[in-house]
Amino acid sequence: MAKKFNGRVALVTGGASGIGRVAAQIFAREGAKIMVCTDSNIKGGEETVKLIKDAGGEASFVKCDVSRASDVEAAVAECVKRYGRLDYAFNNAGIGPDGKRVPVVNIVDCPEEIWDRTIDINLKGVFLCMKYEMRQMLKQKYGVIINTSSVGALKPVPGFCAYNASKSGLIGLTRTAALEVAASGIRVNTVLPGPTDRTLLFEYLTGTNPAVKDEMMNIIPMKRVGHPEDVAEAVVWLCSDAASFITGHVMPVDGGMTST
Numbered sequence: 001m002a003k004k005f006n007g008r009v010a011l012v013t014g015g016a017s018g019i020g021r022v023a024a025q026i027f028a029r030e031g032a033k034i035m036v037c038t039d040s041n042i043k044g045g046e047e048t049v050k051l052i053k054d055a056g057g058e059a060s061f062v063k064c065d066v067s068r069a070s071d072v073e074a075a076v077a078e079c080v081k082r083y084g085r086l087d088y089a090f091n092n093a094g095i096g097p098d099g100k101r102v103p104v105v106n107i108v109d110c111p112e113e114i115w116d117r118t119i120d121i122n123l124k125g126v127f128l129c130m131k132y133e134m135r136q137m138l139k140q141k142y143g144v145i146i147n148t149s150s151v152g153a154l155k156p157v158p159g160f161c162a163y164n165a166s167k168s169g170l171i172g173l174t175r176t177a178a179l180e181v182a183a184s185g186i187r188v189n190t191v192l193p194g195p196t197d198r199t200l201l202f203e204y205l206t207g208t209n210p211a212v213k214d215e216m217m218n219i220i221p222m223k224r225v226g227h228p229e230d231v232a233e234a235v236v237w238l239c240s241d242a243a244s245f246i247t248g249h250v251m252p253v254d255g256g257m258t259s260t
């Protein structure tokens with residue numbers, strides 16, 4: 001049976017682990033060729049490629065720090081060189097306070113470097129990705145972009161100032177982009193994951209403070225945390241023709257958390 005993304009090409013940033021890895025696998029399951037991008041976790045990126053190839057799919061890896069314009073431009077160019085086009089872009093790379101790699105810290109104590117780094121990767125990174133992805137999609141008169149925001153955009157948590165600001169900014173950025181290319185065959189949407197297990201972010205956060213996991217359960221109406229598959233399936237559906245009239249949409253994938 002023909003797969004729904006046969007002949008299509010998907011680029012996934014932050015594809016070395018967590019939500020990005022699983023999304024890359026599901027895009028491939030549906031027949032797309034995959035360009036996996038990540039910055040420093042090259043081993044993880046190569047593992048994602050191997051998982052896809054072992055399952056009979058096609059994928060390759062390119063190193064790309066999304067906060068650097070030259071890296072992003074080169075990654076999109078490499079994708080088009082290898083696979084001839086770019087149909088779906090999942091701009092998912094991000095960092096957040098996990099208590100270890102990025103501290104949880106209130107505004108009055110937040111070092112400027114934490115603010116700058118978070119905004120550079122989470123917000124400017126998506127701007128840069130869309131800039132170069134949309135240039136290619138405009139040539140094709142076809143494409144779908146999905147950005148990864150967070151429930152933190154709608155339900156801010158103290159100590160997460162730069163993260164919450166970056167993820168809120170993505171809502172405005174996504175809607176602006178959607179309007180700019182709506183008449184050109186390109187759709188742009190954003191997903192807002194709730195707490196999602198099997199991700200580096202979640203594992204570090206709950207590993208630093210195990211009580212955090214119980215606190216999360218208490219604020220999620222469905223009384224479970226999300227899995228990468230929950231988010232990735234929503235992303236792939238938003239890219240599919242089943243969602244062909246949906247653009248500028250902000251979609252929580254959060255077990256009801258943002259409805260409370």
Ligand code: NAD
Pocket residue numbers: 013014015016017018019020037038039040041044064065066067092093094095096121148149150151192193194195196197198199200201202
């Ligand atoms: P993760 O830490 O496993 O994945 C993040 C990925 O981004 C990694 O592959 C990492 O290598 C990559 N990355 C980081 N900085 C980068 C850079 N400068 N350039 C390129 N790649 C970079 O965690 P995840 O949860 O899978 O994160 C994916 C997205 O989901 C992030 O944007 C995150 O903010 C968002 N999110 C996660 C949760 C959660 O609970 N895990 C909740 C809401 C939103």
